[in-house]
Amino acid sequence: MAGLLAFYLNAVGQDSAQVNLPRSIQPHSGLHRRLGPDSTRVGNDSLRNDLKKVNLAFLSNIRTASMAEFVAQLNEKSSAYTATNAAKDSIEIIKNAIHDEVTQLKSIKGSISNYTSSLNSTQNQIRNIVNRYAISANNHGRAYQYLHNAELKLTSKMDSLTQIDQRIDELITKNQQHLSRFELALDAKNATKKTDSVSGKSSIWKANATSISKDVILNNIRSNYSNNKSIDKYVSHTGRASHILLAILGLAYCYWIARVAYIIRRHDPESKLAIDAIVGKTIIFLLTLLPFVHFVTPSFILQASQLIILLIFMFLLRHKMTGQQRKIALILIVFYLLDVFVNMVVSDDLFFRIICIVFNLVALGLVTYTKQRIKNSNSPGYINGFIYVIFAILNITAITLNVIGHVEHSRSFSIACAVGLVQAFTLQYFSEMIKVDVRNQFKKDRLVSGFWMRFNEQRTLGILTEILRIIAVLLAIIVLANNLQFIEWLLNKSEIFFAKVHRMGSISFTFGNLTIAILLLLVANWFQKNISLIVLGGKDGRLNQAYNQKMTLFPLFRLAIILIGFFMAVSALGMSLDKLTVVIGALSVGIGLGMQNIINNFVSGIILVFDKPFRVGDQIEFADKKGRVKEIGIRASVLKTADGADVIIPNGDLLSGRLVNWTLSQEYSRTSFVLHIDRKADLDKAKQWINDAMAKSPYFVKERESGISVQDISEEMIYLSVFCWVDFAANASSLKNDVLIVLYKQFEGEGLKFFSVLPPKVN
Numbered sequence: 001m002a003g004l005l006a007f008y009l010n011a012v013g014q015d016s017a018q019v020n021l022p023r024s025i026q027p028h029s030g031l032h033r034r035l036g037p038d039s040t041r042v043g044n045d046s047l048r049n050d051l052k053k054v055n056l057a058f059l060s061n062i063r064t065a066s067m068a069e070f071v072a073q074l075n076e077k078s079s080a081y082t083a084t085n086a087a088k089d090s091i092e093i094i095k096n097a098i099h100d101e102v103t104q105l106k107s108i109k110g111s112i113s114n115y116t117s118s119l120n121s122t123q124n125q126i127r128n129i130v131n132r133y134a135i136s137a138n139n140h141g142r143a144y145q146y147l148h149n150a151e152l153k154l155t156s157k158m159d160s161l162t163q164i165d166q167r168i169d170e171l172i173t174k175n176q177q178h179l180s181r182f183e184l185a186l187d188a189k190n191a192t193k194k195t196d197s198v199s200g201k202s203s204i205w206k207a208n209a210t211s212i213s214k215d216v217i218l219n220n221i222r223s224n225y226s227n228n229k230s231i232d233k234y235v236s237h238t239g240r241a242s243h244i245l246l247a248i249l250g251l252a253y254c255y256w257i258a259r260v261a262y263i264i265r266r267h268d269p270e271s272k273l274a275i276d277a278i279v280g281k282t283i284i285f286l287l288t289l290l291p292f293v294h295f296v297t298p299s300f301i302l303q304a305s306q307l308i309i310l311l312i313f314m315f316l317l318r319h320k321m322t323g324q325q326r327k328i329a330l331i332l333i334v335f336y337l338l339d340v341f342v343n344m345v346v347s348d349d350l351f352f353r354i355i356c357i358v359f360n361l362v363a364l365g366l367v368t369y370t371k372q373r374i375k376n377s378n379s380p381g382y383i384n385g386f387i388y389v390i391f392a393i394l395n396i397t398a399i400t401l402n403v404i405g406h407v408e409h410s411r412s413f414s415i416a417c418a419v420g421l422v423q424a425f426t427l428q429y430f431s432e433m434i435k436v437d438v439r440n441q442f443k444k445d446r447l448v449s450g451f452w453m454r455f456n457e458q459r460t461l462g463i464l465t466e467i468l469r470i471i472a473v474l475l476a477i478i479v480l481a482n483n484l485q486f487i488e489w490l491l492n493k494s495e496i497f498f499a500k501v502h503r504m505g506s507i508s509f510t511f512g513n514l515t516i517a518i519l520l521l522l523v524a525n526w527f528q529k530n531i532s533l534i535v536l537g538g539k540d541g542r543l544n545q546a547y548n549q550k551m552t553l554f555p556l557f558r559l560a561i562i563l564i565g566f567f568m569a570v571s572a573l574g575m576s577l578d579k580l581t582v583v584i585g586a587l588s589v590g591i592g593l594g595m596q597n598i599i600n601n602f603v604s605g606i607i608l609v610f611d612k613p614f615r616v617g618d619q620i621e622f623a624d625k626k627g628r629v630k631e632i633g634i635r636a637s638v639l640k641t642a643d644g645a646d647v648i649i650p651n652g653d654l655l656s657g658r659l660v661n662w663t664l665s666q667e668y669s670r671t672s673f674v675l676h677i678d679r680k681a682d683l684d685k686a687k688q689w690i691n692d693a694m695a696k697s698p699y700f701v702k703e704r705e706s707g708i709s710v711q712d713i714s715e716e717m718i719y720l721s722v723f724c725w726v727d728f729a730a731n732a733s734s735l736k737n738d739v740l741i742v743l744y745k746q747f748e749g750e751g752l753k754f755f756s757v758l759p760p761k762v763n
Contacts, residue, residue, distance in 0.1 A: 051146070053125065059153055071168060095182050098175050099492060103499060105171060246290070246292075247286075250285055250286040256437070260437070281437075284309050288426065299483050309430075310329075310336075310425065310426055311333070314333075332422070335359075342359055356402055356411070360398050364391075387421075390420070394417040398411075398414045401413060412485055420476070424476075435468070509573045516569075517573050520568050520572060521565055524564065524565020525562070528559075528565075531558060559634055608651055608654065614629055614659070616630070619730055620662065622657060627641035627647065668701050668729075675690065675720045676717045676753075676754070677753070686718075690739070691708070693739040693743050694706060698738075699728070699738070700724060705725075706723060709721050716753070717753070
């Protein structure tokens with residue numbers, strides 16, 4: 001089936017692929033010369049422009065012959081579905097195959113619908129051109145011939161697609177008849193089985209009490225194993241590609257944690273590089289994600305994998321667990337093994353059914369005891385309220401089914417209780433294990449100044465916690481559905497839900513495509529927000545203070561990422577771009593009237609990027625705000641003031657308002673301040689002290705001129721005006737701070753008066 005699907009996908013191609021226009025209507029091919037006198041009779045460029053828009057290149061991607069061959073192959077397979085006297089498992093396999101074929105046929109119908117829509121659109125385009133310019137064989141010979149041939153090709157493709165669509169409808173009806181026939185066969189077999197095993201459906205007070213022997217136990221195990229999903233069936237139906245992918249992920253995880261541990265140990269000799277911990281965590285990683293390889297997994301494999309994970313976790317946490325927690329874990333393991341064994345040998349015999357009920361009651365009591373004793377949510381073995389309620393419901397249901405005679409269903413619920421309880425612990429351990437690995441990654445990067453230092457650790461762990469919670473919920477649902485034997489029903493319903501085509505006017509979509517589109521938009525949004533951190537670097541989720549001028553172009557990169565993510569999401573929805581242009585055109589009037597300010601700021605942001613009146617890191621003054629440009633955004637820019645505030649200014653205001661850039665032509669800036677010194681001081685010596693104090697500051701630019709002049713003289717003080725150059729405009733106050741501290745100590749040592757005032761503000 002997978003091969004047929006791959007053949008179909010390869011055959012039909014992609015109807016949205018963009019290919020070149022025919023040469024005869026390309027701009028560089030000389031359409032006017034090719035049409036000759038006909039072009040002259042048209043008399044304007046409008047016809048030539050409209051002819052260029054008639055694109056028939058997508059017809060080569062609609063391979064109707066390959067589609068018809070694929071449908072014929074499915075029809076041959078459908079004709080072979082005649083055996084209703086096969087075993088129950090075989091009938092189930094055939095039913096699943098028929099469901100898969102119906103799903104594929106419906107998918108082909110969706111593609112045909114999209115193809116037909118494109119063909120109709122092109123056909124209407126041709127007819128509009130013919131009617132608009134009154135094109136006929138007499139007055140527009142070459143244009144008429146080209147459009148006539150194009151319409152013939154479109155009609156031929158549409159007829160072929162219509163025939164294939166009719167065959168698909170017939171084949172779907174045929175397969176549905178097969179399904180109805182197999183359902184009747186299954187009902188008959190189930191009725192026979194019910195007749196043959198009436199005693200198995202008897203209530204507990206009518207159950208038979210037979211003698212217990214080794215042969216009875218072995219026969220019960222064989223019977224329960226055959227009724228379950230066998231391992232050989234699982235292996236034969238699971239693709240190797242899924243196992244290979246999981247193995248690659250496991251090796252990558254092992255390499256990651258080993259490398260992180262090695263680097264940490266190299267910088268911190270007290271840390272340990274435990275090989276057993278690395279191997280154990282890798283096995284846990286593989287077994288935890290195993291249900292994702294193939295959703296339909298035998299219950300025995302799930303039981304064994306959860307037991308192995310629990311044992312490995314106990315080994316890894318042996319030094320961290322208290323005596324009480326270790327005792328509870330050991331009791332849980334022993335009880336888990338006994339519970340699984342009892343449910344493997346259970347039958348309609350009274351003795352085994354009573355034992356199963358006892359185990360259900362003991363399990364409920366054990367979980368209740370554990371919940372009462374372990375109150376800390378971060379402690380190993382903690383059970384939250386939701387898991388406790390689910391566990392209690394499953395146990396009570398298992399007891400009820402056992403009492404009324406549904407032993408097989410009771411067995412499934414009992415196993416689901418045991419596996420679900422252990423999985424609640426293992427998934428909690430798994431989540432903590434991954435978060436510890438991420439913390440170690442941050443620790444390693446802090447030691448070697450690695451890439452992850454650019455992100456905020458707490459924020460990253462918060463996002464990771466949400467992702468792990470979603471993974472844990474999916475794994476719990478898959479394991480529970482396998483143990484309760486309704487995974488195939490769940491998969492079929494999910495496939496129908498996500499694959500069903502919904503329509504809004506002329507737009508069709510599926511919930512599966514809608515989910516993919518939303519994920520693409522979320523990824524694109526995250527990437528455009530963090531591209532500056534990823535490319536330029538930063539620390540703890542913030543950009544470095546030393547800004548790179550190349551960051552000025554980052555708003556365009558962010559815009560490009562948003563547009564790429566948007567168009568990818570539209571493509572994932574299966575929506576053609578011509579329909580998108582219609583929607584955008586219909587909304588353009590409302591957008592133009594209601595979003596004038598937003599569009600103005602957006603266009604102003606693009607102008608600021610190319611005109612560059614300021615760059616990221618420049619010291620600017622706008623209105624009553626002065627500070628350093630922190631970010632140039634798509635809609636607004638951010639100004640970092642001296643008091644640490646982030647001022648968000650719309651780009652339209654920055655472009656239209658009066659703006660002062662102190663560092664447009666150079667990084668350094670001129671600063672000045674006034675000093676009041678004691679009149680008793682030696683003026684020449686005081687000037688030397690001031691020059692020496694400025695020279696000691698790391699912000700002072702020695703290559704630029706500086707000066708000291710007498711501004712005024714009073715009875716007690718001499719007013720000196722000092723000016724110099726600093727390496728960066730934002731460092732003017734830092735230089736003044738350095739100078740005042742040095743002069744204060746100098747004047748205090750000489751017993752002279754000294755103070756400073758801010759210079760008067762220049763309007």
